[in-house]
Amino acid sequence: MLRTKRITSFLLAFVMVFSIFVGTVSKADETKETVKASLVSLKVDGKDIGEAITQNVLNKYGLKLKSEETGELYDFNSEDKKLVSRETYTIISGSKYEIKSVVADEYLPLKEEDDFKIIAIGANHNFVIELTTKPTAEFKATIEKPEGIEDDIKAEIYEKGKTTPFVEDFKLGVETKLTKGIDYELKFKNVPAGYAIHEKDKEEALSFYEFKLEENLEVNFELKKKPETDKIKRLAGDDRYETAVEIAQKAYPTSENLIVANGQVSADALAAGPLANALEAPILLVRDNSAIQGVRDYIRDNGVNKIYVVGGVNSVSENLVTELKAVKEGVTTGRIYGKDRYETSIEVALNLKDRGYTNGVIIANGTNEKDVDALAASTYATENKMPIVLTNGNVLTSEVKAGLKAIGITKATIIGGPQTVAEKVINGTDLTFTSERRISGSDRFETSVAIAEKLTQANVKTVVVANAYKSPDALTAGPLAYAKNAAIILSKADELTSSQKTYIGGIKNIETAYITGGINSVNDAVETTLQTLVENSRDK
Template sequence: MKKVLVSLVVFFVFLGLAQVASASGEYERLSGKDRFEVAANVAEDGWPSGANVVFLSNYDAFADALAATPLAYRMNAPILLTRSTNLGDTTKNKLRELSPSKVVIIGGTASVSNNVVNEVKSLGISTVERISGQNRFEVSAAIAKKMPSSSKAVVANGLTFADALAIAPYASRNGMPILLTRDDALSAPTISTLQSRNPSQVIVMGGTASVSNGVYADLLIYNPLRIGGDDRYEVAANIIEKLNLPTSTGFLATGQTFADALTGSVLAAKKNAPVLLTRNSSLPEATKEISGQKGMTNFIVLGGKASVSDSVVKAVAGPLAGKLIVVDPGHGDDDPGASDNSVIEKEVNLGVSTKLKRNLDANGAYTIMTREADTYPTLSERAALANKQGADAFISVHTNAFPSNPDVDGTETYWDDTYAAAKSQELATYINRELVDKLDTNNRGVKNVNFKVIRESTMPSVLVELAFLTNEEDAAKLKSDYYREQAAIGITNGVLTFFR
């Protein structure tokens, strides 16, 4: 399929257990068998009735094309890819479909040969313009000369691709040229272009490893704003945060290769959507955090499953997309909770909660833990964290005890009727049912109890008592990593059912 629109109804297997959930997130995947086909399908999505102008760039070399997006957006032109010596059937066929009157080639003849120019003209496209230079810095300056004056410009490292492509949709919509630099020295073409355009502000992309403090100092006369981060994924996330970009829809592309983000960047600008970057098979924490904080649930995924895996997509557009959930491992530090049968409550609570966070995140939630180590936030601090974050649910994880009667066993879940009473009871019911099923424990039911940590939490809130560590059979399960996994799965399933 060229284009897949999914209102994500997920059927997945976790630890060999089939689970079903309906989704709140949606995604559209623009894919293809290779980067040429991805580019063609992006063009089909954004320019279904054709395009008067098409940009053409080398499929294997990002240098020339890094700065092309703002001009392509201004000319309402999709970017297609070509080999250096021939167009290839996919691009040739898409050019026929788009039927442009003009093709703009980015880069010199080493990047896109004159043979490609002749192939383009053989399709009946008489106007072919080449924007080139001796190097990538000259190419970016040449592109900037074709753009009208603007109050701002972008400066990005021209030896890597990620930062320039992540800022490209914003730069495009705001008419900003993207000028390229080395990490340790401004290039002469960039200096000359800045002098002639004299912007009131320059946005500097990347941390000091991408654009050094020395280069930043050379830009002080242009009132620079640096958008940095620990890596390319955090830089892309910080663009959204610092520039307060709209996030009703986001584009998701691999940050490990350039082609999909390049060809998708003009479409992202047309849709006024930011580009987030990911690893191929795991979602970076910065990408997860910004999508969760902004409540992003709708994504356009650029590239096939080898570029952005299904597990990555589910982590941002899964059934819990847009939900912020606070998980509270009970007790901690000098308050160990109950202990018996070689089981310490605070350790079980933290172990299960950590697994629970992993599961919730994998289904698209943005999950915050009240503690991630052996610390002790007060009960009021735990509730206050959930309230401040505007959480959609609060789950406090505990382990039960009855020292005077070791025969008492089983699972029970509590809710409080101070806030969100009906929803809290509903959440408790779903979680308790799933926990009993996964742990194979005695069902002690769902109870309305005035515990402080859930009484002070204003969203649907529950306190889970997994099992009794004072009971030998329950304690054996609590000590088992397998049953801790089952506990996390049970709570996750209850949450999925609640938000279905």
């Protein structure tokens, strides 16, 4: 993988550095001189690239210089100092510099024992830059699938500790050249629910495979069905739409009511959790003008008589609503919406007024980056008969203020920390804070624990674990949590925090804990930890 640093700067800076006279000079002796970028040749692995260096060649390299005397770092690739081939540049004659290639993916350091190389060379501008590519080896991975699994398993390769894939679309069964000596992780992306990846002929299930190449390596994996367990139930499909159907079937095998919301932009449905709980209804996700067959099947087979559409026609089109209504004779529909997510949230609150949701209001952030707190709060909101209204973090819109006044709500609880929702959010309203005032933790993981701790613990029988950064899974998990008397715990993809484990460990006699989403949302390491916690709960 080559970064986007430009050789222009690499070559030019080399030229400048090589133009420096050997030795250190005093301030009085400092002189300026110019050098030209054209007097350069380049060799890679001993092959002469030649003086006619093309832009494609230039794009492969980068350079930083650091003054030995001052420690100042001069980055020739920064926007304000970007250099162009064939120009002339001013340098300080006689100073010493350290030189470093900033494109290290495929090239060895300029000096074996150190990325930096100190140079102070005379003013001969005709010179050769030599780079040596890093040694590589071939890596190949294969996987055996049981009968009935038709879809190809996808994979990515990461450098250990990195969050961006080194090889984004790794082809199983195909040799891929990788650098020797690097710690890599092979991660599988779309493992079917109920299955796990194993290294061939080994019992341990893998969340990922760690390896380092010293020579060519081939590894064989197999996809195995997980042993049945009553401790953990993972509800997952190939995507968010199928996952929502799986959750709906478990939460409400039969339901007269159904909530439908857009799964691509889920903001409209953020406040729908308490409504779903009040209606004892699942939430299913659709695209703006289409729905998967599973949505139609649920309407036809699970007793649905009324569909509540949350969101305007740009979120769920009238054509789609007509199609869903026609799936089963006698089904009626209604739409709850506003001009934006904030007004939609107050429209949901107004709908809940006649259902007794007048004890106060929960205020949560409705922006895309910080909306997950609203999802974690649905069970708490239902238990306390409080609707959820959304804010941008600083103010309530005029429509929300008017709606709260119409409902007659005077008390508010904030969900999330001060950086998520400021206390000034109630300015210009008749609201005062409840005794809780604010429920929050140090981050979204800890906030979900703080919300769980505010539930009536005698009523909490289990937990629903969802990914804290993938809101559709958490959105549709709300009705499941209510139906199963569960707290919602928002986790990292690969681990539960210490406080999350402590909270779950305090629940007695958990029958079954639930995970929503596939292993890319909540991986097998979390499932293993959760299974241990469930087992321990049964010993209390």
